[in-house]
Amino acid sequence: MSAIESAPSGAASTVRVQAEGASGFLPASxxxxxxxxGWWKRYxxxxxxxxxxxxxxxxxxxxxxxxxxxxxxxxxxxCWLAAALISGSPxxxxxxxxxxxxxxSVEVLVGLAIAAALSIGEFHxxxxxxxxxxxGTVLEQLTIARARNCVTSLLANVPxxxxxxxxxVEVELPASELRAGDRIISRPGERLAADGVVVxxxxxxxxxxxxGESIPVDKSLGDKVFAGSINQSGMLEIEALKVGRDxxxxxxxxxxxxxxxxxxxxxxxxxxxxxxxxxLALVLAGVVWALTGNVERGITVLIVFCxxxxxxxxxxxxIASIGHAARQLILVKGGEFAEVVGQTHIVGLDKTGTLTLxxxxxxxxxxxxSIDSTELxxxxxxxxxxxxxxxxxxxxxxxxxxxxxxxxxxxxRSIPGCGVEARVGGTRVRVGRQDWLEKQEITMDAxxxxxxxxxxxxxxxxLTVAGDDRVLGLVAVRDVLRPEAREAVALLxxxxxxxxMLTGDNPRAAAAIASEAGIEEVHAALLPEDxxxxxxxxxxxGQRVAFVGDGVNDAPALAAADIGVAMAAAGTDVALExxxxxxxxxxxxxxxxxxxxxxRTLKVIRQNIAFSVLLNLASVLAAGSGWxxxxxxxxxxxxxxxxxxxxxxxxLR
Ligand code: ADP
Ligand code: MG
Numbered sequence: 001m002s003a004i005e006s007a008p009s010g011a012a013s014t015v016r017v018q019a020e021g022a023s024g025f026l027p028a029s030x031x032x033x034x035x036x037x038g039w040w041k042r043y044x045x046x047x048x049x050x051x052x053x054x055x056x057x058x059x060x061x062x063x064x065x066x067x068x069x070x071x072x073x074x075x076x077x078x079c080w081l082a083a084a085l086i087s088g089s090p091x092x093x094x095x096x097x098x099x100x101x102x103x104x105s106v107e108v109l110v111g112l113a114i115a116a117a118l119s120i121g122e123f124h125x126x127x128x129x130x131x132x133x134x135x136g137t138v139l140e141q142l143t144i145a146r147a148r149n150c151v152t153s154l155l156a157n158v159p160x161x162x163x164x165x166x167x168x169v170e171v172e173l174p175a176s177e178l179r180a181g182d183r184i185i186s187r188p189g190e191r192l193a194a195d196g197v198v199v200x201x202x203x204x205x206x207x208x209x210x211x212g213e214s215i216p217v218d219k220s221l222g223d224k225v226f227a228g229s230i231n232q233s234g235m236l237e238i239e240a241l242k243v244g245r246d247x248x249x250x251x252x253x254x255x256x257x258x259x260x261x262x263x264x265x266x267x268x269x270x271x272x273x274x275x276x277x278x279x280l281a282l283v284l285a286g287v288v289w290a291l292t293g294n295v296e297r298g299i300t301v302l303i304v305f306c307x308x309x310x311x312x313x314x315x316x317x318x319i320a321s322i323g324h325a326a327r328q329l330i331l332v333k334g335g336e337f338a339e340v341v342g343q344t345h346i347v348g349l350d351k352t353g354t355l356t357l358x359x360x361x362x363x364x365x366x367x368x369x370s371i372d373s374t375e376l377x378x379x380x381x382x383x384x385x386x387x388x389x390x391x392x393x394x395x396x397x398x399x400x401x402x403x404x405x406x407x408x409x410x411x412x413r414s415i416p417g418c419g420v421e422a423r424v425g426g427t428r429v430r431v432g433r434q435d436w437l438e439k440q441e442i443t444m445d446a447x448x449x450x451x452x453x454x455x456x457x458x459x460x461x462x463l464t465v466a467g468d469d470r471v472l473g474l475v476a477v478r479d480v481l482r483p484e485a486r487e488a489v490a491l492l493x494x495x496x497x498x499x500x501m502l503t504g505d506n507p508r509a510a511a512a513i514a515s516e517a518g519i520e521e522v523h524a525a526l527l528p529e530d531x532x533x534x535x536x537x538x539x540x541x542g543q544r545v546a547f548v549g550d551g552v553n554d555a556p557a558l559a560a561a562d563i564g565v566a567m568a569a570a571g572t573d574v575a576l577e578x579x580x581x582x583x584x585x586x587x588x589x590x591x592x593x594x595x596x597x598x599x600r601t602l603k604v605i606r607q608n609i610a611f612s613v614l615l616n617l618a619s620v621l622a623a624g625s626g627w628x629x630x631x632x633x634x635x636x637x638x639x640x641x642x643x644x645x646x647x648x649x650x651x652l653r
Contacts, residue, residue: 058087058131080123088130113302136638162193186236194240203234281305303633304619309612309640316648321601329584342598345543351503353550356479358390362398364476376473382407383422383429416553417504430466459512491592531557
């Protein structure tokens with residue numbers, strides 16, 4: 001039977017689930033009891049479900065009946081009746097509920113088949129069918145729980161107890177009592193219980209579970225840390241900022257679970273199919289019964305006609321492929337995307353932060369007014385103080401390296417894709433694109449223009465710095481290509497995907513980076529709305545578009561694209577929320593990987609659907625012509641459903 005509706009979601013939402021295999025933190029040498037305990041925790045919801053209990057009890061009655069029959073007792077019949085009633089009760093109950101609510105469901109067919117078998121005195125057949133079908137459901141649920149658990153175990157967990165300093169005293173609390181603002185004391189070897197910021201101490205912290213970075217990151221005063229990271233070497237005192245359900249880890253968990261629970265378009269088709277499948281089965285069984293005068297054949301038709309394999313075909317594949325992706329640190333949000341990505345025609349790539357590392361450095365300062373370069377950088381970096389753009393970080397770092405103290409900006413404004421504006425010590429400072437400043441009537445002299453062009457041809461991004469209404473100077477920054485960008489571009493091209501670079505940077509700098517990456521089609525000097533317009537134009541031509549961006553100033557294009565892909569999403573909330581797919585680690589080759597996975601998923605879904613339709617047809621013929629008994633029908637039916645699930649599970653590998 002279809003296990004999807006009834007699959008216990010709790011199996012996946014247990015946060016305390018222990019890890020399995022290498023990615024987990026439970027060592028392979030963990031004591032047997034502990035591993036068994038982990039297993040029990042993971043599958044507890046399935047193993048203690050009514051279905052499991054009714055299967056086991058029914059099986060016991062069935063076996064008792066066989067023993068009695070072997071011993072020649074006539075009371076064996078009553079054991080079989082008991083087995084049929086016990087194992088059949090969850091099915092019969094679902095059948096009655098569906099009929100009562102005038103809903104058509106798969107249980108109606110099986111329920112009627114069991115009731116019919118019992119009413120003609122075929123207690124043994126009724127019992128075997130009930131135990132097998134219910135047992136099959138349990139197996140299906142276990143398999144699906146396994147697919148879900150892959151994700152849960154990957155994302156590991158947070159400790160159950162935390163050491164906290166409250167009012168100067170150290171107390172150990174259950175993690176559930178932790179509040180934002182608490183001071184957590186973290187010892188070496190411990191996992192962090194909350195997202196927060198380091199207020200004392202320094203240590204190397206392993207945050208590979210969220211960022212994919214396997215080398216521990218040094219953390220000291222003011223650095224942000226994630227729940228679930230492992231403190232490797234020193235003592236840390238951390239102010240908790242986000243606890244419990246609000247941590248990045250918990251949100252990632254939720255997103256994956258929601259995605260697995262969401263329905264793909266193909267699945268909705270399967271649901272609709274079930275609507276006419278079931279009445280058809282009833283009519284067919286009636287016709288077979290009327291023509292042959294054989295009730296048993298009619299019953300067998302009912303059993304084999306159940307579209308269980310068909311109903312399971314898509315969701316199991318989706319769950320498995322989303323689980324696989326999550327293990328690779330790719331968050332896929334929603335079942336649709338697992339299908340759609342593989343059919344992408346165009347991938348639009350942002351430049352800064354996507355094709356490049358997004359860690360530009362200041363390469364040149366050009367003074368065009370009566371100030372010195374220190375003052376130029378001080379003004380520019382101060383104006384950029386509150387910006388999140390990678391360029392602004394470059395300016396602040398450069399100022400820091402030169403030990404230039406920054407001023408407090410007032411009235412800060414950031415214009416996405418153009419630049420920033422702020423008042424710094426009485427001067428109205430604007431830093432950004434030359435064309436943006438020209439639009440505001442701030443023009444550059446011939447010398448400045450020549451210098452700009454010279455630097456751009458050499459692959460630098462040149463920012464104009466204006467003080468009040470005059471150009472003060474230029475700041476050149478340069479970003480480097482991601483080491484894996486060329487490979488990712490080549491792989492995507494091999495998948496027959498058209499690649500286009502979309503950037504707000506000037507055409508000369510853009511061309512330099514594009515040719516380095518191996519991308520031929522470039523659109524430069526774009527504003528965020530131009531990126532959006534291009535995406536819409538392609539869509540209007542019937543192209544399916546994916547856009548890969550860093551999620552902050554690319555938000556409109558990310559949202560409009562059929563698939564919005566956010567890079568390095570672990571840190572930024574916007575990226576995690578607005579994208580359809582998020583790469584938790586910073587690896588651009590995830591893009592061809594997810595395309596390939598999506599294509600494999602679609603293939604498995606098609607195989608599953610074709611297989612279940614053919615199997616159904618064949619077994620209905622066999623049942624109608626009396627080649628198989630109701631018991632044989634139940635075996636055929638359940639093996640079909642299991643085959644579909646096992647085929648889907650292959651996607652986990
Ligand atoms: P990309 O499309 O390459 O990611 P953006 O759209 O973020 O680039 O920005 C386009 C251009 O706008 C940058 O090359 C830069 O010249 C200017 N710009 C954007 N944000 C800022 C900023 N915070 N400070 C200075 N210049 C900026
Ligand atoms: Mg960008």
